Amino acid sequence: xxxxxxxxxxxxxxxxxxxxxxxxxxxxxxxxxxxxxxxxxxxxxxxxxxxxxxxxxxxxxxxxxxxxxxxxxxxxxxxxxxxxxxxxxxxxxxxxxxxxxxxxxxxxxxxxxxxxxxxxxxxxxxxxxxxxxxxxxxxxxxxxxxxxxxxxxxxxxxxxxxxxxxxxxxxxxxxxxxxxxxxxxxxxxxxxxxxxxxxxxxxxxxxxxxxxxxxxxxxxxxxxxxxxxxxxxxxxxxxxxxx
Amino acid sequence: xxxxxxxxxxxxxxxxxxxxxxxxxxxxxxxxxxxxxxxxxxxxxxxxxxxxxxxxxxxxxxxxxxxxxxxxxxxxxxxxxxxxxxxxxxxxxxxxxxxxxxxxxxxxxxxxxxxxxxxxxxxxxxxxxxxxxxxxxxxxxxxxxxxxxxxxxxxxxxxxxxxxxxxxxxxxxxxxxxxxxxxxxxxxxxxxxxxxxxxxxxxxxxxxxxxxxxxxxxxxxxxxxxxxxxxxxxxxxxxxxxxxxxxxxxxxxxxxxxxxxxxxxxxxxxxxxxxxxxxxxxxxxxxxxxxxxxxxxxxxxxxxxxxxxxxxxxxxxxxxxxxxxxxxxxxxxxxxxxxxxxxxxxxxxxxxxxxxxxxxxxxxxxxxxxxxxxxxxxxxxxxxxxxxxxxxxxxxxxxxxxxxxxxxxxxxxxxxxxxxxxxxxxxxxxxxxxxxxxxxxxxxxxxxxxxxxxxxxxxxxxxxxxxxxxxxxxxxxxxxxxxxxxxxxxxxxxxxxxxxxxxxxxxxxxxxxxxxxxxxxxxxxxxxxxxxxxxxxxxxxxxxxxxxxxxxxxxxxxxxxxxxxxxxxxxxxxxxxxxxxxxxxxxxx
Numbered sequence: 001x002x003x004x005x006x007x008x009x010x011x012x013x014x015x016x017x018x019x020x021x022x023x024x025x026x027x028x029x030x031x032x033x034x035x036x037x038x039x040x041x042x043x044x045x046x047x048x049x050x051x052x053x054x055x056x057x058x059x060x061x062x063x064x065x066x067x068x069x070x071x072x073x074x075x076x077x078x079x080x081x082x083x084x085x086x087x088x089x090x091x092x093x094x095x096x097x098x099x100x101x102x103x104x105x106x107x108x109x110x111x112x113x114x115x116x117x118x119x120x121x122x123x124x125x126x127x128x129x130x131x132x133x134x135x136x137x138x139x140x141x142x143x144x145x146x147x148x149x150x151x152x153x154x155x156x157x158x159x160x161x162x163x164x165x166x167x168x169x170x171x172x173x174x175x176x177x178x179x180x181x182x183x184x185x186x187x188x189x190x191x192x193x194x195x196x197x198x199x200x201x202x203x204x205x206x207x208x209x210x211x212x213x214x215x216x217x218x219x220x221x222x223x224x225x226x227x228x229x230x231x232x233x234x235x236x237x238x239x240x241x242x243x
Numbered sequence: 244x245x246x247x248x249x250x251x252x253x254x255x256x257x258x259x260x261x262x263x264x265x266x267x268x269x270x271x272x273x274x275x276x277x278x279x280x281x282x283x284x285x286x287x288x289x290x291x292x293x294x295x296x297x298x299x300x301x302x303x304x305x306x307x308x309x310x311x312x313x314x315x316x317x318x319x320x321x322x323x324x325x326x327x328x329x330x331x332x333x334x335x336x337x338x339x340x341x342x343x344x345x346x347x348x349x350x351x352x353x354x355x356x357x358x359x360x361x362x363x364x365x366x367x368x369x370x371x372x373x374x375x376x377x378x379x380x381x382x383x384x385x386x387x388x389x390x391x392x393x394x395x396x397x398x399x400x401x402x403x404x405x406x407x408x409x410x411x412x413x414x415x416x417x418x419x420x421x422x423x424x425x426x427x428x429x430x431x432x433x434x435x436x437x438x439x440x441x442x443x444x445x446x447x448x449x450x451x452x453x454x455x456x457x458x459x460x461x462x463x464x465x466x467x468x469x470x471x472x473x474x475x476x477x478x479x480x481x482x483x484x485x486x487x488x489x490x491x492x493x494x495x496x497x498x499x500x501x502x503x504x505x506x507x508x509x510x511x512x513x514x515x516x517x518x519x520x521x522x523x524x525x526x527x528x529x530x531x532x533x534x535x536x537x538x539x540x541x542x543x544x545x546x547x548x549x550x551x552x553x554x555x556x557x558x559x560x561x562x563x564x565x566x567x568x569x570x571x572x573x574x575x576x577x578x579x580x581x582x583x584x585x586x587x588x589x590x591x592x593x594x595x596x597x598x599x600x601x602x603x604x605x606x607x608x609x610x611x612x613x614x615x616x617x618x619x620x621x622x623x624x625x626x627x628x629x630x631x632x633x634x635x636x637x638x639x640x641x642x643x644x645x646x647x648x649x650x651x652x653x654x655x656x657x658x659x660x661x662x663x664x665x666x667x668x669x670x671x672x673x674x675x676x677x678x679x680x681x682x683x684x685x686x687x688x689x690x691x692x693x694x695x696x697x698x699x700x701x702x703x704x705x706x707x708x709x710x711x712x713x714x715x716x717x718x719x720x721x722x723x724x725x726x727x728x729x730x731x732x733x734x735x736x737x738x739x740x741x742x743x744x745x746x747x748x749x750x751x752x753x754x755x756x757x758x759x760x761x762x763x764x765x766x767x768x769x770x771x772x773x774x775x776x777x778x779x780x781x782x783x784x785x786x787x788x789x790x791x792x793x794x795x796x797x798x799x800x801x802x803x804x805x806x807x808x809x810x811x812x813x814x815x816x817x818x819x820x821x822x823x824x825x826x827x828x829x830x831x832x
Contacts, residue, residue, distance in 0.1 A: 107325065114319070198297070220479065227439040
């Protein structure tokens, strides 16, 4: 991260490189991408797939998986609209498992190394996983997940992750496991955090700015030989937003 | 009764690399050629900027890959396990649509060595009896380096291969691979630019006495016009290559290198969303009469043809042969039959190195960017003393810096503030040392038809039986120790590793490699090969099956160069001999 002579390096970068990619992108994006709609305010967003109770769970869980600035440097899942991303994914080919092989018979006692075998789409996994987690929280704590304090929420998430919550005893008939639900939730949360904002999360490319990924610039002919030098430009998105 | 289309001279099943090459060669010979592609059409317009620069869509959701819904594979690790369908993609990602995997590959275009083509001969000379596993079934390809060399050279010109020549007609050249087989011509284009990781890897490898050279690349380093008049532009190091269509006309693909030339020919046509379910045979079973396919309205159509080229993905080529009764299905117990025999794969492993104070800019890269060395390919070192045969290319490659796939140290928190801290600390501060290893063929690593699960057209799914064997575990251990010595020199702030060591089994859940080879292998003996050395079915002479399926075992690198060269080799024989006198090109005795 640290560079010996930042001021002179930055001046050099400004003079040499700043204009070239900016001009190139303005041309490319305006011709091919739809005009960007501003991302919604998370508080105003009406989920298309999740019920109010499921949505409250999702907001609370995402906030623990990638917490906001109050926990430490960097934007959080809620700052970057990750729940919006997940809600939109539920109505994508992914949410409906449109590309997957979903023909029976379903054999549920094979080795986990042979991969996903549930008769469930991601939509099913979320609905069942959230319902059973809420049921567990009610049994253990007498409250819904989103009503628990942060530490207790973390302990519930850790129990899901470690498969220490027995979904079968909560009514699961097809052997969906808590750890499977957790890993879908965590994977989708990270995707929403780091994917292009066109998919609903990573609002204003905040996560890309945090890590230093330049997004959809996709032209580094003038930079590939700048070894061990930090890239100077902020990200751009598929719709031409600049960070 | 299926609807029938007008007869063609040759029907090609699948329009990726091998289908496009055969299309070019057979139309050159004056044949009326039709290609049937089960996926959608894909043209260069589909890859216009900025569309491909979308990690979620292409890198994660696999929009350009085959849909298991259409063609899943069932998988088991041994003959006693119950195979289960791979319901969503994982260990391998076969391509879909026009261009096939060639539209979204990484673009490493590397030759095997002369020894790799004659591995059985080498093994008989270099290993005492009893050293190698008893159930190993390695074989020679049945074609030699000298026979294939002109076809490598031509295919590499088609692709604008970029790299550094190591052996020109027997003369060793500085900076290239001194272990490569002699080339008749230098690489068409100079190598891609180095990146921070390749510079570090090269220095450490040289310190240990190895011979690093740039990854041979089909992402072109300079503007290039190929023998078909197709033009490629210099790679701009966009960072969206492996799993993505090229937004810059820089990655060799069927689209950028062949199809726009082929489509101009009046004796070539293609249909998309045309899913071939089987090859139809004449009553005597000795010739094919054409193929049956299902169109996008679900209608079954018979396409008569004098010749059938199975140019689908290796796995689907084998499945089509099995579902059509071309040749005899392999039985690992009775040890009869050849179709499905000798399925092999690629083994990988690597060490992740993290440096707090080095900027790798992983997003500024071509797919094939990297340096490698070949000091550990068969014949270049004495593996007999370690009890294994085979080899590995040892490399540091940097295919992409897309953020969802950011590697983080194994000990970093998976979520919470600790995860966010790790992302900030490690994004762009990582490089990898990798080995890409050979996988031998074994009695029980095989393909056949699944008894339970079927595709949407009612055809049985392909069943894969595959596991890592002790030979490959030993190879991994040896290569791991060598990479570890390189890591020691580089002194990262943190390192972790992943290898398939003793006792590890094949897992379908995370990506391994899309170098699925074998299953319908070439050779000179009909008792152990489904195809003769011209890729012609021993049993049905007007069926040719170019593809990775022809490899009797896998070598320690990427298959595309060999697949391209073998396809041109087969096409040459078809043009010179088969068309004049259709019949078996080799006698069975």
